[in-house]
Amino acid sequence: MATAPGLVTPEAYVDTLAREQSSLWGDAWRRLRRNRLALASTVFLTFVILVAIVAQFWLPYSYFAEGIAPIYQGPTAQHLLGVDDLGRDILSRIMLGSQVSLKVGIGTQVIVIAVGVVVGLIAGFYRGVVDTIISTIINIFYGIPDLLVALVLVLLLGRSLGIIIFAIAFTQWMTMARLVRGQTLALREREFVEAARAGGAKANKIIFRHILPNALGPMIVQATIGVPMAILFEAFLSFLGLGVPPPTPSWGAMAADGFHALRISPHIVLAPAIALSLTLMAFNFLGDGLRDALDPRQKR
Protein backbone atom coordinates (compact mmCIF):
# COMPACT_ATOMS: atom_id res chain seq x y z
CA MET A 1 0.00 0.00 0.00
CA ALA A 2 1.67 3.18 -1.15
CA THR A 3 0.58 6.01 1.11
CA ALA A 4 2.38 9.05 2.32
CA PRO A 5 4.07 8.59 5.70
CA GLY A 6 1.96 9.81 8.55
CA LEU A 7 -1.27 9.33 6.66
CA VAL A 8 -3.22 6.40 8.09
CA THR A 9 -5.75 4.79 5.82
CA PRO A 10 -8.64 2.95 7.48
CA GLU A 11 -7.34 -0.44 6.31
CA ALA A 12 -3.90 0.18 7.71
CA TYR A 13 -5.48 1.32 10.96
CA VAL A 14 -7.42 -1.92 11.20
CA ASP A 15 -4.23 -3.78 10.35
CA THR A 16 -2.29 -2.16 13.21
CA LEU A 17 -5.10 -2.87 15.58
CA ALA A 18 -5.12 -6.52 14.62
CA ARG A 19 -1.38 -6.74 15.03
CA GLU A 20 -1.40 -5.14 18.43
CA GLN A 21 -3.87 -7.72 19.63
CA SER A 22 -1.95 -10.76 18.48
CA SER A 23 -0.31 -12.55 21.38
CA LEU A 24 2.97 -14.44 21.39
CA TRP A 25 1.14 -17.70 20.79
CA GLY A 26 -1.05 -16.26 18.03
CA ASP A 27 2.04 -14.86 16.37
CA ALA A 28 3.83 -18.17 16.65
CA TRP A 29 0.83 -20.00 15.22
CA ARG A 30 0.76 -17.65 12.22
CA ARG A 31 4.44 -18.20 11.56
CA LEU A 32 4.08 -21.96 11.96
CA ARG A 33 1.25 -22.07 9.42
CA ARG A 34 3.49 -20.42 6.86
CA ASN A 35 6.09 -23.20 7.26
CA ARG A 36 4.90 -25.82 4.80
CA LEU A 37 7.15 -28.62 6.05
CA ALA A 38 5.99 -28.12 9.63
CA LEU A 39 2.38 -28.03 8.53
CA ALA A 40 2.74 -31.22 6.48
CA SER A 41 4.43 -32.83 9.49
CA THR A 42 1.54 -31.84 11.74
CA VAL A 43 -0.91 -33.41 9.30
CA PHE A 44 1.19 -36.58 9.11
CA LEU A 45 1.53 -36.85 12.89
CA THR A 46 -2.22 -36.36 13.31
CA PHE A 47 -2.61 -39.26 10.90
CA VAL A 48 -0.21 -41.42 12.93
CA ILE A 49 -2.10 -40.61 16.13
CA LEU A 50 -5.39 -41.49 14.44
CA VAL A 51 -3.93 -44.79 13.26
CA ALA A 52 -2.77 -45.54 16.79
CA ILE A 53 -6.28 -44.86 18.12
CA VAL A 54 -7.96 -46.90 15.39
CA ALA A 55 -5.53 -49.78 16.01
CA GLN A 56 -6.83 -49.98 19.57
CA PHE A 57 -10.28 -50.96 18.30
CA TRP A 58 -9.82 -52.38 14.82
CA LEU A 59 -7.04 -54.05 12.85
CA PRO A 60 -7.31 -55.59 9.36
CA TYR A 61 -5.91 -58.86 10.73
CA SER A 62 -4.81 -60.13 14.10
CA TYR A 63 -1.34 -58.82 14.91
CA PHE A 64 -0.15 -62.14 16.36
CA ALA A 65 -1.95 -64.76 14.21
CA GLU A 66 0.78 -66.61 12.36
CA GLY A 67 0.62 -68.23 8.96
CA ILE A 68 -2.43 -66.35 7.65
CA ALA A 69 -0.58 -66.15 4.31
CA PRO A 70 2.52 -67.89 2.93
CA ILE A 71 5.48 -66.66 4.97
CA TYR A 72 7.72 -63.99 3.40
CA GLN A 73 4.93 -63.16 0.92
CA GLY A 74 5.26 -59.69 -0.58
CA PRO A 75 2.48 -57.08 -0.80
CA THR A 76 -0.81 -58.41 -2.18
CA ALA A 77 -4.37 -57.11 -2.35
CA GLN A 78 -5.28 -58.90 0.89
CA HIS A 79 -2.10 -57.94 2.72
CA LEU A 80 -1.17 -54.46 1.50
CA LEU A 81 2.30 -54.50 3.05
CA GLY A 82 2.84 -58.25 2.76
CA VAL A 83 3.43 -60.69 5.60
CA ASP A 84 6.51 -61.32 7.74
CA ASP A 85 8.71 -64.32 8.41
CA LEU A 86 6.02 -65.97 10.57
CA GLY A 87 3.19 -65.18 8.17
CA ARG A 88 1.75 -62.27 10.17
CA ASP A 89 0.10 -59.31 8.47
CA ILE A 90 2.62 -56.44 8.43
CA LEU A 91 0.07 -53.63 8.02
CA SER A 92 -1.74 -54.66 11.20
CA ARG A 93 1.54 -54.90 13.07
CA ILE A 94 2.68 -51.49 11.85
CA MET A 95 -0.63 -49.97 12.91
CA LEU A 96 -0.32 -51.40 16.41
CA GLY A 97 3.39 -50.62 16.50
CA SER A 98 2.60 -46.92 16.19
CA GLN A 99 1.13 -47.14 19.70
CA VAL A 100 4.43 -48.32 21.15
CA SER A 101 6.38 -45.57 19.41
CA LEU A 102 3.97 -42.83 20.47
CA LYS A 103 3.72 -44.08 24.04
CA VAL A 104 7.49 -44.23 24.34
CA GLY A 105 8.00 -40.84 22.68
CA ILE A 106 5.38 -38.95 24.64
CA GLY A 107 5.72 -40.87 27.91
CA THR A 108 9.45 -40.21 27.98
CA GLN A 109 8.97 -36.50 27.41
CA VAL A 110 6.38 -36.27 30.20
CA ILE A 111 8.95 -37.67 32.63
CA VAL A 112 11.73 -35.56 31.14
CA ILE A 113 9.66 -32.38 31.50
CA ALA A 114 8.63 -33.22 35.06
CA VAL A 115 12.19 -33.96 36.19
CA GLY A 116 13.82 -31.29 34.04
CA VAL A 117 11.51 -28.53 35.24
CA VAL A 118 11.92 -29.33 38.91
CA VAL A 119 15.69 -29.79 38.75
CA GLY A 120 16.24 -26.86 36.38
CA LEU A 121 14.07 -24.47 38.39
CA ILE A 122 15.76 -25.38 41.65
CA ALA A 123 19.23 -24.98 40.16
CA GLY A 124 18.41 -21.75 38.34
CA PHE A 125 16.36 -20.09 41.06
CA TYR A 126 18.44 -20.88 44.13
CA ARG A 127 21.86 -20.86 42.40
CA GLY A 128 24.89 -21.23 44.65
CA VAL A 129 25.90 -24.62 46.02
CA VAL A 130 22.65 -26.28 44.88
CA ASP A 131 23.32 -25.16 41.35
CA THR A 132 26.93 -26.35 41.45
CA ILE A 133 25.89 -29.81 42.63
CA ILE A 134 23.09 -30.15 40.07
CA SER A 135 25.27 -28.89 37.23
CA THR A 136 28.00 -31.37 38.12
CA ILE A 137 25.49 -34.22 38.09
CA ILE A 138 24.18 -33.04 34.72
CA ASN A 139 27.72 -32.95 33.32
CA ILE A 140 28.43 -36.45 34.57
CA PHE A 141 25.26 -37.70 32.85
CA TYR A 142 26.35 -36.05 29.63
CA GLY A 143 29.55 -38.07 29.69
CA ILE A 144 27.90 -41.47 29.81
CA PRO A 145 27.02 -43.46 26.70
CA ASP A 146 23.22 -43.09 26.82
CA LEU A 147 22.20 -46.09 24.72
CA LEU A 148 24.45 -48.45 26.66
CA VAL A 149 23.15 -47.23 30.01
CA ALA A 150 19.57 -47.60 28.82
CA LEU A 151 20.43 -51.14 27.66
CA VAL A 152 21.84 -52.08 31.05
CA LEU A 153 18.88 -50.50 32.88
CA VAL A 154 16.46 -52.56 30.80
CA LEU A 155 18.61 -55.61 31.45
CA LEU A 156 18.68 -54.98 35.20
CA LEU A 157 15.04 -54.00 35.67
CA GLY A 158 13.31 -56.19 33.11
CA ARG A 159 11.70 -55.73 29.72
CA SER A 160 8.44 -53.83 29.81
CA LEU A 161 7.11 -50.67 28.25
CA GLY A 162 7.18 -48.75 31.54
CA ILE A 163 10.79 -49.68 32.26
CA ILE A 164 11.86 -48.83 28.72
CA ILE A 165 10.26 -45.40 29.08
CA PHE A 166 11.96 -44.92 32.43
CA ALA A 167 15.34 -46.05 31.06
CA ILE A 168 15.15 -43.63 28.12
CA ALA A 169 14.02 -40.74 30.33
CA PHE A 170 16.89 -41.56 32.68
CA THR A 171 19.38 -40.86 29.89
CA GLN A 172 17.61 -37.80 28.49
CA TRP A 173 16.45 -35.57 31.35
CA MET A 174 19.63 -33.48 31.47
CA THR A 175 19.04 -31.50 28.31
CA MET A 176 15.68 -30.26 29.59
CA ALA A 177 17.08 -29.56 33.05
CA ARG A 178 19.92 -27.53 31.58
CA LEU A 179 17.53 -25.61 29.36
CA VAL A 180 15.15 -24.75 32.22
CA ARG A 181 18.10 -23.81 34.41
CA GLY A 182 19.43 -21.43 31.77
CA GLN A 183 16.01 -19.89 31.20
CA THR A 184 15.43 -19.45 34.92
CA LEU A 185 18.84 -17.85 35.42
CA ALA A 186 18.07 -15.37 32.66
CA LEU A 187 14.45 -14.68 33.61
CA ARG A 188 14.98 -14.18 37.34
CA GLU A 189 17.01 -11.05 36.59
CA ARG A 190 14.28 -9.49 34.44
CA GLU A 191 12.33 -6.43 35.54
CA PHE A 192 8.94 -8.11 35.83
CA VAL A 193 10.34 -10.64 38.26
CA GLU A 194 11.95 -7.79 40.19
CA ALA A 195 8.58 -6.05 40.22
CA ALA A 196 6.81 -9.18 41.45
CA ARG A 197 9.37 -9.58 44.22
CA ALA A 198 9.01 -5.92 45.18
CA GLY A 199 5.26 -6.49 45.28
CA GLY A 200 5.83 -9.09 47.96
CA ALA A 201 5.28 -12.24 45.88
CA LYS A 202 6.57 -15.45 47.45
CA ALA A 203 9.19 -17.62 45.75
CA ASN A 204 6.52 -20.15 44.75
CA LYS A 205 4.43 -17.56 43.02
CA ILE A 206 7.40 -16.00 41.24
CA ILE A 207 8.51 -19.40 39.97
CA PHE A 208 5.16 -20.70 38.79
CA ARG A 209 3.41 -17.50 37.72
CA HIS A 210 6.28 -15.49 36.28
CA ILE A 211 9.29 -17.62 35.39
CA LEU A 212 7.79 -20.89 34.22
CA PRO A 213 5.23 -19.48 31.75
CA ASN A 214 7.97 -17.42 30.11
CA ALA A 215 10.23 -20.44 29.74
CA LEU A 216 7.48 -22.48 28.13
CA GLY A 217 8.37 -21.76 24.48
CA PRO A 218 11.88 -23.26 24.46
CA MET A 219 10.62 -26.13 26.61
CA ILE A 220 7.97 -27.06 24.05
CA VAL A 221 10.57 -27.00 21.29
CA GLN A 222 12.93 -29.14 23.34
CA ALA A 223 10.17 -31.65 24.14
CA THR A 224 9.17 -31.87 20.47
CA ILE A 225 12.77 -32.62 19.53
CA GLY A 226 13.03 -35.08 22.42
CA VAL A 227 10.14 -37.21 21.18
CA PRO A 228 11.91 -38.54 18.05
CA MET A 229 15.07 -39.16 20.07
CA ALA A 230 13.11 -41.33 22.48
CA ILE A 231 11.39 -43.19 19.64
CA LEU A 232 14.78 -43.78 18.04
CA PHE A 233 16.07 -45.15 21.32
CA GLU A 234 13.21 -47.58 21.64
CA ALA A 235 13.81 -48.72 18.08
CA PHE A 236 17.48 -49.35 18.91
CA LEU A 237 16.60 -51.33 22.02
CA SER A 238 14.04 -53.36 20.08
CA PHE A 239 16.46 -53.88 17.23
CA LEU A 240 18.99 -55.35 19.68
CA GLY A 241 16.32 -57.61 21.16
CA LEU A 242 15.79 -55.70 24.41
CA GLY A 243 12.61 -53.83 23.55
CA VAL A 244 8.96 -54.43 24.31
CA PRO A 245 8.45 -58.20 24.74
CA PRO A 246 6.84 -60.02 21.78
CA PRO A 247 4.29 -60.52 20.37
CA THR A 248 3.59 -56.79 20.87
CA PRO A 249 4.88 -55.29 17.63
CA SER A 250 7.43 -52.48 17.75
CA TRP A 251 8.82 -50.95 14.59
CA GLY A 252 12.44 -51.50 15.59
CA ALA A 253 11.87 -55.16 16.44
CA MET A 254 9.92 -55.70 13.20
CA ALA A 255 12.85 -54.36 11.18
CA ALA A 256 15.23 -56.59 13.14
CA ASP A 257 13.05 -59.66 12.54
CA GLY A 258 13.16 -59.22 8.80
CA PHE A 259 16.84 -58.50 8.53
CA HIS A 260 17.91 -62.07 7.85
CA ALA A 261 15.55 -62.18 4.84
CA LEU A 262 16.54 -58.84 3.33
CA ARG A 263 17.54 -60.51 0.09
CA ILE A 264 14.33 -62.39 -0.65
CA SER A 265 11.74 -60.10 0.93
CA PRO A 266 12.99 -56.60 1.68
CA HIS A 267 9.46 -55.41 2.44
CA ILE A 268 9.63 -56.90 5.94
CA VAL A 269 12.42 -54.49 6.84
CA LEU A 270 11.41 -51.60 4.62
CA ALA A 271 7.81 -51.18 5.82
CA PRO A 272 8.60 -50.56 9.50
CA ALA A 273 11.80 -48.72 8.58
CA ILE A 274 9.88 -46.27 6.41
CA ALA A 275 7.13 -45.82 9.01
CA LEU A 276 9.76 -45.14 11.64
CA SER A 277 11.79 -42.74 9.49
CA LEU A 278 8.72 -40.75 8.38
CA THR A 279 7.48 -40.36 11.94
CA LEU A 280 10.87 -39.27 13.21
CA MET A 281 11.26 -36.86 10.31
CA ALA A 282 7.83 -35.35 10.96
CA PHE A 283 8.67 -34.73 14.63
CA ASN A 284 12.01 -33.19 13.69
CA PHE A 285 10.48 -30.90 11.05
CA LEU A 286 7.76 -29.90 13.51
CA GLY A 287 10.38 -29.18 16.16
CA ASP A 288 12.35 -26.99 13.74
CA GLY A 289 9.17 -25.20 12.69
CA LEU A 290 8.18 -24.58 16.31
CA ARG A 291 11.62 -23.21 17.09
CA ASP A 292 11.45 -20.77 14.19
CA ALA A 293 7.87 -19.83 15.08
CA LEU A 294 8.43 -19.30 18.80
CA ASP A 295 11.74 -17.52 18.52
CA PRO A 296 12.00 -15.69 15.19
CA ARG A 297 15.21 -13.96 16.24
CA GLN A 298 16.97 -17.28 16.41
CA LYS A 299 16.25 -18.06 12.76
CA ARG A 300 19.04 -20.37 11.72
Added chain:
Amino acid sequence: MFTRGSLLYIGQRLILILFTAVAVSSIVFLGIHRLPGNALLNERHPDPAAQAELLHYYHLDLPLAQQYFLFVGGVFHGDLGESLVNRSVQITPLLLREARVSAEVGGAAIVFTIGIGIVLGVIAAVRQNTWVDYVATTTSVIGYSMPNFVVASLLFLFFGIYFYKWTGGTIYYNSGWTGSWGTLDQIVVPGFALGFPYASIVARLTRASMLEVIRQDYVRTARAKGLTDRIVIIRHALRNALIPVVTILGPLVIGIVTGSVVIENIFGIPGLGKEFATSILQRDYNIVIGLFTFYAIIIAAANLLVDLLYTVIDPRIRY
Protein backbone atom coordinates in the same frame (compact mmCIF):
# COMPACT_ATOMS: atom_id res chain seq x y z
CA MET B 1 50.53 -24.09 24.04
CA PHE B 2 51.19 -26.08 27.21
CA THR B 3 51.52 -23.72 30.12
CA ARG B 4 51.81 -24.84 33.71
CA GLY B 5 48.09 -24.21 34.12
CA SER B 6 47.12 -26.40 31.20
CA LEU B 7 49.36 -29.22 32.39
CA LEU B 8 47.64 -29.01 35.74
CA TYR B 9 44.31 -29.11 33.98
CA ILE B 10 45.31 -32.21 32.01
CA GLY B 11 46.46 -33.85 35.22
CA GLN B 12 43.12 -33.10 36.86
CA ARG B 13 41.25 -34.51 33.90
CA LEU B 14 43.35 -37.68 33.87
CA ILE B 15 42.52 -38.27 37.51
CA LEU B 16 38.86 -37.65 36.69
CA ILE B 17 39.05 -40.20 33.85
CA LEU B 18 40.41 -42.82 36.22
CA PHE B 19 37.71 -41.94 38.74
CA THR B 20 34.94 -42.17 36.12
CA ALA B 21 36.20 -45.53 34.90
CA VAL B 22 36.22 -46.94 38.43
CA ALA B 23 32.83 -45.38 39.25
CA VAL B 24 31.14 -46.64 36.08
CA SER B 25 32.51 -50.15 36.39
CA SER B 26 31.63 -50.25 40.10
CA ILE B 27 28.03 -49.26 39.44
CA VAL B 28 27.72 -51.84 36.67
CA PHE B 29 29.53 -54.45 38.76
CA LEU B 30 27.29 -54.03 41.79
CA GLY B 31 24.14 -53.70 39.69
CA ILE B 32 24.84 -56.82 37.69
CA HIS B 33 25.75 -58.91 40.71
CA ARG B 34 22.34 -58.18 42.19
CA LEU B 35 20.73 -59.88 39.17
CA PRO B 36 19.49 -63.40 39.66
CA GLY B 37 21.39 -65.94 37.60
CA ASN B 38 24.47 -65.70 35.43
CA ALA B 39 25.99 -67.63 32.57
CA LEU B 40 27.18 -70.38 34.92
CA LEU B 41 23.92 -71.03 36.69
CA ASN B 42 22.16 -71.34 33.36
CA GLU B 43 24.02 -74.49 32.54
CA ARG B 44 22.32 -76.76 35.10
CA HIS B 45 25.33 -78.59 36.39
CA PRO B 46 24.09 -81.86 37.80
CA ASP B 47 27.02 -82.21 40.14
CA PRO B 48 26.99 -79.71 43.01
CA ALA B 49 30.70 -80.25 43.54
CA ALA B 50 31.44 -79.24 39.95
CA GLN B 51 29.19 -76.24 40.35
CA ALA B 52 30.98 -75.19 43.53
CA GLU B 53 34.32 -75.71 41.84
CA LEU B 54 33.25 -73.46 38.99
CA LEU B 55 31.94 -70.75 41.30
CA HIS B 56 35.16 -70.92 43.25
CA TYR B 57 37.19 -70.58 40.06
CA TYR B 58 35.48 -67.27 39.28
CA HIS B 59 35.51 -66.16 42.93
CA LEU B 60 31.73 -66.08 42.77
CA ASP B 61 31.50 -67.94 46.09
CA LEU B 62 33.16 -65.06 47.95
CA PRO B 63 31.15 -62.27 49.60
CA LEU B 64 30.29 -59.45 47.21
CA ALA B 65 32.57 -56.92 48.92
CA GLN B 66 35.56 -59.22 48.52
CA GLN B 67 34.71 -59.94 44.88
CA TYR B 68 34.51 -56.23 44.33
CA PHE B 69 37.94 -55.54 45.81
CA LEU B 70 39.44 -58.29 43.67
CA PHE B 71 37.79 -56.72 40.64
CA VAL B 72 38.95 -53.17 41.37
CA GLY B 73 42.45 -54.42 42.06
CA GLY B 74 42.34 -56.15 38.69
CA VAL B 75 41.19 -52.98 36.93
CA PHE B 76 44.19 -51.08 38.24
CA HIS B 77 46.45 -53.79 36.82
CA GLY B 78 44.61 -53.73 33.52
CA ASP B 79 43.13 -57.14 34.19
CA LEU B 80 39.39 -57.44 33.62
CA GLY B 81 39.09 -61.13 34.43
CA GLU B 82 37.92 -64.11 32.41
CA SER B 83 34.89 -64.71 30.24
CA LEU B 84 32.15 -66.69 31.93
CA VAL B 85 30.99 -68.37 28.74
CA ASN B 86 34.23 -69.11 26.95
CA ARG B 87 36.41 -70.29 29.78
CA SER B 88 40.03 -69.21 29.95
CA VAL B 89 39.45 -66.38 27.52
CA GLN B 90 41.14 -63.36 29.10
CA ILE B 91 38.95 -60.29 28.68
CA THR B 92 41.59 -57.57 28.44
CA PRO B 93 43.43 -58.93 25.36
CA LEU B 94 40.07 -59.85 23.79
CA LEU B 95 38.75 -56.31 24.16
CA LEU B 96 41.99 -54.73 22.99
CA ARG B 97 41.89 -56.85 19.85
CA GLU B 98 38.25 -55.99 19.22
CA ALA B 99 38.88 -52.34 19.96
CA ARG B 100 41.27 -52.23 17.01
CA VAL B 101 38.53 -53.44 14.71
CA SER B 102 36.01 -50.98 16.14
CA ALA B 103 38.52 -48.18 15.90
CA GLU B 104 38.96 -48.82 12.18
CA VAL B 105 35.23 -48.66 11.50
CA GLY B 106 34.63 -45.83 13.97
CA GLY B 107 37.55 -43.88 12.54
CA ALA B 108 36.10 -44.21 9.05
CA ALA B 109 32.75 -43.08 10.42
CA ILE B 110 34.27 -40.00 12.05
CA VAL B 111 36.08 -39.10 8.84
CA PHE B 112 32.76 -39.40 6.96
CA THR B 113 30.87 -37.47 9.57
CA ILE B 114 33.22 -34.54 9.70
CA GLY B 115 33.97 -34.51 5.98
CA ILE B 116 30.41 -34.74 4.70
CA GLY B 117 29.05 -32.60 7.52
CA ILE B 118 31.40 -29.69 7.07
CA VAL B 119 31.16 -29.69 3.28
CA LEU B 120 27.35 -29.80 3.33
CA GLY B 121 27.19 -27.15 6.04
CA VAL B 122 29.53 -24.75 4.25
CA ILE B 123 27.75 -25.16 0.92
CA ALA B 124 24.38 -24.56 2.55
CA ALA B 125 25.63 -21.46 4.34
CA VAL B 126 27.36 -19.96 1.34
CA ARG B 127 24.23 -20.39 -0.76
CA GLN B 128 21.80 -19.47 2.01
CA ASN B 129 18.12 -19.50 1.01
CA THR B 130 18.70 -20.94 -2.44
CA TRP B 131 17.57 -24.37 -3.54
CA VAL B 132 21.03 -25.73 -2.73
CA ASP B 133 20.54 -24.64 0.87
CA TYR B 134 17.06 -26.14 1.05
CA VAL B 135 18.23 -29.45 -0.38
CA ALA B 136 21.18 -29.58 2.01
CA THR B 137 19.18 -28.66 5.12
CA THR B 138 16.32 -31.02 4.25
CA THR B 139 18.83 -33.82 3.60
CA SER B 140 20.34 -33.24 6.99
CA VAL B 141 16.97 -33.48 8.77
CA ILE B 142 16.28 -36.69 6.85
CA GLY B 143 19.77 -37.86 7.80
CA TYR B 144 19.31 -37.63 11.52
CA SER B 145 15.73 -38.87 11.33
CA MET B 146 16.82 -42.18 9.87
CA PRO B 147 17.95 -44.72 12.44
CA ASN B 148 21.36 -46.08 11.52
CA PHE B 149 19.97 -49.59 11.07
CA VAL B 150 17.65 -48.23 8.40
CA VAL B 151 20.57 -46.57 6.63
CA ALA B 152 22.48 -49.82 6.99
CA SER B 153 19.70 -51.96 5.55
CA LEU B 154 19.25 -49.61 2.59
CA LEU B 155 22.98 -49.71 1.89
CA PHE B 156 22.89 -53.47 2.26
CA LEU B 157 20.01 -53.73 -0.15
CA PHE B 158 21.63 -51.56 -2.79
CA PHE B 159 25.31 -52.43 -2.58
CA GLY B 160 24.94 -56.02 -1.45
CA ILE B 161 22.01 -57.13 -3.57
CA TYR B 162 20.92 -54.79 -6.34
CA PHE B 163 24.43 -53.73 -7.36
CA TYR B 164 25.93 -57.09 -6.57
CA LYS B 165 27.81 -57.37 -9.86
CA TRP B 166 29.36 -53.99 -9.41
CA THR B 167 30.45 -54.35 -5.80
CA GLY B 168 31.31 -58.05 -6.13
CA GLY B 169 29.79 -58.64 -2.71
CA THR B 170 32.56 -56.81 -0.87
CA ILE B 171 30.17 -55.77 1.85
CA TYR B 172 29.56 -59.32 2.95
CA TYR B 173 31.97 -60.12 5.70
CA ASN B 174 33.51 -63.35 6.80
CA SER B 175 32.80 -64.20 10.39
CA GLY B 176 36.10 -66.00 10.84
CA TRP B 177 38.51 -63.28 11.74
CA THR B 178 42.22 -63.83 11.43
CA GLY B 179 43.53 -60.90 13.40
CA SER B 180 43.92 -58.15 10.87
CA TRP B 181 40.51 -57.08 9.82
CA GLY B 182 39.06 -55.00 7.12
CA THR B 183 40.25 -53.77 3.82
CA LEU B 184 39.38 -50.24 2.82
CA ASP B 185 36.42 -51.19 0.63
CA GLN B 186 34.94 -53.28 3.43
CA ILE B 187 35.02 -50.40 5.88
CA VAL B 188 33.41 -47.80 3.63
CA VAL B 189 29.80 -49.01 3.85
CA PRO B 190 29.53 -49.64 7.62
CA GLY B 191 31.53 -46.48 8.24
CA PHE B 192 29.05 -44.49 6.19
CA ALA B 193 26.04 -46.06 7.91
CA LEU B 194 27.57 -45.30 11.28
CA GLY B 195 28.53 -41.74 10.46
CA PHE B 196 25.69 -40.46 8.31
CA PRO B 197 23.21 -39.45 11.07
CA TYR B 198 25.95 -37.51 12.85
CA ALA B 199 27.14 -35.96 9.60
CA SER B 200 23.70 -34.35 9.39
CA ILE B 201 24.08 -32.84 12.84
CA VAL B 202 27.56 -31.57 12.00
CA ALA B 203 26.19 -30.05 8.78
CA ARG B 204 23.49 -28.21 10.70
CA LEU B 205 25.92 -26.84 13.24
CA THR B 206 28.44 -25.83 10.59
CA ARG B 207 25.76 -24.03 8.61
CA ALA B 208 24.51 -22.09 11.63
CA SER B 209 27.92 -21.00 12.82
CA MET B 210 29.12 -20.29 9.28
CA LEU B 211 26.15 -17.96 8.75
CA GLU B 212 27.14 -16.06 11.86
CA VAL B 213 30.80 -15.76 10.94
CA ILE B 214 30.23 -14.78 7.30
CA ARG B 215 28.55 -11.57 8.40
CA GLN B 216 31.45 -10.40 10.52
CA ASP B 217 33.62 -7.45 9.65
CA TYR B 218 36.87 -9.28 9.22
CA VAL B 219 35.34 -11.46 6.53
CA ARG B 220 34.16 -8.36 4.71
CA THR B 221 37.68 -6.93 5.07
CA ALA B 222 39.15 -10.07 3.55
CA ARG B 223 36.73 -9.76 0.65
CA ALA B 224 37.55 -6.07 0.26
CA LYS B 225 41.23 -6.93 0.01
CA GLY B 226 40.28 -8.76 -3.16
CA LEU B 227 40.74 -12.33 -2.00
CA THR B 228 38.77 -14.93 -3.87
CA ASP B 229 35.64 -16.36 -2.32
CA ARG B 230 37.24 -19.74 -1.88
CA ILE B 231 40.13 -18.38 0.17
CA VAL B 232 37.88 -16.15 2.26
CA ILE B 233 35.59 -19.05 3.07
CA ILE B 234 38.22 -21.67 3.75
CA ARG B 235 40.95 -19.63 5.40
CA HIS B 236 39.04 -16.91 7.16
CA ALA B 237 35.45 -17.92 7.78
CA LEU B 238 35.61 -21.70 8.21
CA ARG B 239 38.38 -21.52 10.77
CA ASN B 240 36.28 -19.59 13.22
CA ALA B 241 33.06 -21.29 12.21
CA LEU B 242 34.50 -24.64 13.27
CA ILE B 243 34.89 -23.66 16.92
CA PRO B 244 31.27 -24.41 17.88
CA VAL B 245 31.43 -27.53 15.74
CA VAL B 246 34.20 -28.91 17.94
CA THR B 247 31.70 -29.07 20.83
CA ILE B 248 29.83 -31.82 19.00
CA LEU B 249 32.94 -34.03 18.84
CA GLY B 250 32.50 -35.33 22.40
CA PRO B 251 28.87 -36.41 21.88
CA LEU B 252 29.91 -37.61 18.43
CA VAL B 253 32.36 -40.11 19.90
CA ILE B 254 29.66 -41.35 22.29
CA GLY B 255 27.28 -41.63 19.34
CA ILE B 256 29.77 -43.60 17.29
CA VAL B 257 30.47 -45.93 20.21
CA THR B 258 26.78 -46.63 20.85
CA GLY B 259 25.93 -46.72 17.16
CA SER B 260 28.61 -49.34 16.60
CA VAL B 261 26.62 -51.74 18.79
CA VAL B 262 23.92 -51.76 16.13
CA ILE B 263 26.07 -51.42 13.03
CA GLU B 264 28.61 -54.07 13.98
CA ASN B 265 25.80 -56.52 14.61
CA ILE B 266 24.22 -55.85 11.25
CA PHE B 267 27.43 -56.16 9.28
CA GLY B 268 28.88 -58.91 11.43
CA ILE B 269 31.98 -56.92 12.29
CA PRO B 270 33.90 -58.58 15.12
CA GLY B 271 34.38 -55.45 17.23
CA LEU B 272 33.46 -54.15 20.66
CA GLY B 273 29.85 -53.37 19.70
CA LYS B 274 29.15 -56.92 18.58
CA GLU B 275 30.80 -58.24 21.71
CA PHE B 276 28.57 -55.97 23.80
CA ALA B 277 25.32 -57.23 22.31
CA THR B 278 26.49 -60.86 22.35
CA SER B 279 27.72 -60.81 25.91
CA ILE B 280 24.55 -59.13 27.20
CA LEU B 281 22.34 -61.70 25.51
CA GLN B 282 24.60 -64.56 26.70
CA ARG B 283 24.71 -63.07 30.22
CA ASP B 284 28.48 -63.10 30.15
CA TYR B 285 28.57 -60.50 32.87
CA ASN B 286 32.33 -60.40 33.26
CA ILE B 287 32.62 -59.18 29.69
CA VAL B 288 29.76 -56.70 30.13
CA ILE B 289 31.47 -55.15 33.16
CA GLY B 290 34.80 -55.10 31.36
CA LEU B 291 33.27 -53.47 28.30
CA PHE B 292 31.65 -50.73 30.36
CA THR B 293 34.96 -49.98 32.03
CA PHE B 294 36.61 -49.89 28.65
CA TYR B 295 33.95 -47.61 27.16
CA ALA B 296 34.14 -45.25 30.11
CA ILE B 297 37.87 -44.88 29.59
CA ILE B 298 37.54 -44.36 25.83
CA ILE B 299 34.80 -41.76 26.18
CA ALA B 300 36.51 -39.85 28.97
CA ALA B 301 39.75 -39.83 26.98
CA ALA B 302 37.89 -38.59 23.90
CA ASN B 303 36.35 -35.76 25.90
CA LEU B 304 39.79 -34.78 27.19
CA LEU B 305 41.15 -34.78 23.64
CA VAL B 306 38.27 -32.55 22.50
CA ASP B 307 39.00 -30.11 25.30
CA LEU B 308 42.63 -29.95 24.25
CA LEU B 309 41.62 -29.55 20.63
CA TYR B 310 39.72 -26.47 21.71
CA THR B 311 42.88 -24.73 22.83
CA VAL B 312 44.56 -25.58 19.54
CA ILE B 313 41.73 -24.34 17.36
CA ASP B 314 40.86 -21.32 19.49
CA PRO B 315 43.90 -19.82 21.23
CA ARG B 316 41.67 -17.52 23.28
CA ILE B 317 40.66 -20.51 25.41
CA ARG B 318 43.06 -21.29 28.22
CA TYR B 319 42.69 -23.75 31.01
